[in-house]
Amino acid sequence: MPYAPRRHRVAALACLVAMAAALLAWAVPASADEADGGRLDWGVKESFRSYMTGPIAQGEITTGDGVSTVGGVYRFHSATGEYDPDSGTASITYTGWVHFWGHDGELDVTFANPSIEYSGSSGTLYVYVNGTRTDMASLSGPAIGGQSGTVAVEGASATLTASGAQAFAGFYEAGAALDPVGFTADVIAAEPEPSSAAPEPSEAAPSEDGEVAGAILDWGVRASWRDYVSGDIAAGSWRAADGAQDGGALFRFTDGAGEAAGGDYELTFVGSVAFTGEGVDLTIADPVVTAEDGRGVLSAEVDGERIDLAEFEAELDERDGLLIAEDVPTTLSEAAVEAFSGYYQGGDEMDPLTIAVPLTADAELPALPDLGSDPETESPSPSEAEAAPAEDETSPLVWAVPAALLVLLAAAATAIAIRRRKADRTETGEAAFEKEPADQTSSTTPSEPSDEGENTKEQ
Numbered sequence: 001m002p003y004a005p006r007r008h009r010v011a012a013l014a015c016l017v018a019m020a021a022a023l024l025a026w027a028v029p030a031s032a033d034e035a036d037g038g039r040l041d042w043g044v045k046e047s048f049r050s051y052m053t054g055p056i057a058q059g060e061i062t063t064g065d066g067v068s069t070v071g072g073v074y075r076f077h078s079a080t081g082e083y084d085p086d087s088g089t090a091s092i093t094y095t096g097w098v099h100f101w102g103h104d105g106e107l108d109v110t111f112a113n114p115s116i117e118y119s120g121s122s123g124t125l126y127v128y129v130n131g132t133r134t135d136m137a138s139l140s141g142p143a144i145g146g147q148s149g150t151v152a153v154e155g156a157s158a159t160l161t162a163s164g165a166q167a168f169a170g171f172y173e174a175g176a177a178l179d180p181v182g183f184t185a186d187v188i189a190a191e192p193e194p195s196s197a198a199p200e201p202s203e204a205a206p207s208e209d210g211e212v213a214g215a216i217l218d219w220g221v222r223a224s225w226r227d228y229v230s231g232d233i234a235a236g237s238w239r240a241a242d243g244a245q246d247g248g249a250l251f252r253f254t255d256g257a258g259e260a261a262g263g264d265y266e267l268t269f270v271g272s273v274a275f276t277g278e279g280v281d282l283t284i285a286d287p288v289v290t291a292e293d294g295r296g297v298l299s300a301e302v303d304g305e306r307i308d309l310a311e312f313e314a315e316l317d318e319r320d321g322l323l324i325a326e327d328v329p330t331t332l333s334e335a336a337v338e339a340f341s342g343y344y345q346g347g348d349e350m351d352p353l354t355i356a357v358p359l360t361a362d363a364e365l366p367a368l369p370d371l372g373s374d375p376e377t378e379s380p381s382p383s384e385a386e387a388a389p390a391e392d393e394t395s396p397l398v399w400a401v402p403a404a405l406l407v408l409l410a411a412a413a414t415a416i417a418i419r420r421r422k423a424d425r426t427e428t429g430e431a432a433f434e435k436e437p438a439d440q441t442s443s444t445t446p447s448e449p450s451d452e453g454e455n456t457k458e459q
């Protein structure tokens with residue numbers, strides 16, 4: 001009887017196929033990359049923003065935890081999560097909150113730490129609404145993609161979900177169009193490359209005479225200034241360069257060096273931030289903070305001339321290996337009124353500043369909201385392109401292993417066929433062997449459940 005031996009062979013082949021599949025799965029590199037830094041831009045809904053600050057709700061909108069507004073839209077930051085380049089699937093969370101308050105407190109809603117689940121060209125936006133994670137909107141838009149280690153989706157349309165509608169007290173129905181969502185994230189390949197990157201540099205501990213280095217200065221200039229520059233009127237933007245970093249709601253000037261002794265300090269930082277737009281062309285560079293008995297002045301090169309920009313009162317406290325003054329209120333200096341074309345007056349409130357001076361090698365500087373790279377402007381340097389193959393290029397190893405498996409499979413199948421031929425010759429002679437191929441195709445689908453209990457047992 002040819003059936004029992006054939007079933008045996010079928011099972012053996014199925015086993016080999018399963019082994020091959022398992023090995024193939026193992027051979028494909030683990031593909032979820034780590035998202036590390038990036039931003040999510042979402043204005044919630046334009047008409048809601050107008051309603052909030054208009055005559056009906058008479059409320060206000062405040063942002064926090066590093067959220068900035070760019071062109072009226074809220075910019076959340078410091079992406080964390082995962083991106084799988086093989087399937088084009090992202091699961092990324094951003095940081096920050098926006099608070100809507102109106103009707104004398106009857107309306108009091110905070111949207112915080114939004115996250116996206118995005119696959120291909122659609123997904124879901126989640127938001128913590130007064131502390132509860134809520135699926136807020138269904139997203140659909142361009143396919144997720146990117147280059148140079150950055151993924152991005154711009155302008156995904158967002159429609160309100162039923163649970164999201166509750167956040168608006170039912171004033172919008174499920175399916176209502178919300179503002180579009182855009183997000184970016186820097187991604188780090190899943191397989192960690194041997195890295196020589198040292199931990200956060202702390203360039204110098206203070207010398208005996210109070211000389212310090214490696215300090216940072218965080219200052220956002222003024223929130224309404226940034227809103228004006230990026231808003232409808234100036235329709236502009238800013239660019240941090242020369243050692244300055246853009247944290248969205250603040251700028252970080254780096255490499256601060258100088259003296260800090262007793263309550264007095266003088267620290268010179270590097271970096272520039274250039275604001276440009278309709279009627280706007282202002283560059284602030286290389287700020288210096290000087291303080292005596294706690295009274296401080298922040299000066300900078302403004303369009304090539306050093307002027308006093310802001311005044312503040314702060315001593316540096318020693319804490320966690322840092323000399324630090326955090327979120328110190330500042331006011332505009334008289335000398336800087338002209339720089340802002342007279343829109344603000346001397347003494348007007350500007351953004352708070354933070355100064356941090358590392359005293360020990362392992363001191364941790366305050367975290368800067370991490371907006372990630374700009375996906376439009378980045379292209380790989382030739383050396384990067386050489387070092388890291390493009391995501392859609394496949395490593396030769398990925399094909400070498402399956403090829404080897406196929407050879408193995410073919411060899412095994414041949415061996416089985418030869419053994420069977422010998423067996424058939426013994427049992428039924430050459431005629432039985434010749435009709436074998438037809439029998440095989442009709443009965444050897446590995447996943448098909450067997451209804452031939454007797455024969456199964458025979459194995």
Ligand code: HEM
Nearest residue numbers: 045046047048051056103106107108109167168169171172
């Ligand atoms: C004292 C309680 C409230 C009163 C008297 C009130 C009143 C109103 C009125 C009159 C409108 C219509 C505005 C227009 O058509 O221009 C409106 C719209 C709206 N209200 Fe309220 N409201 C209250 C509480 C709330 C609360 C708790 C929420 C929750 C977030 C809320 C969310 C909204 C929304 C989303 C709209 C639509 C805004 C738009 O896109 O035009 N309201 N409300």
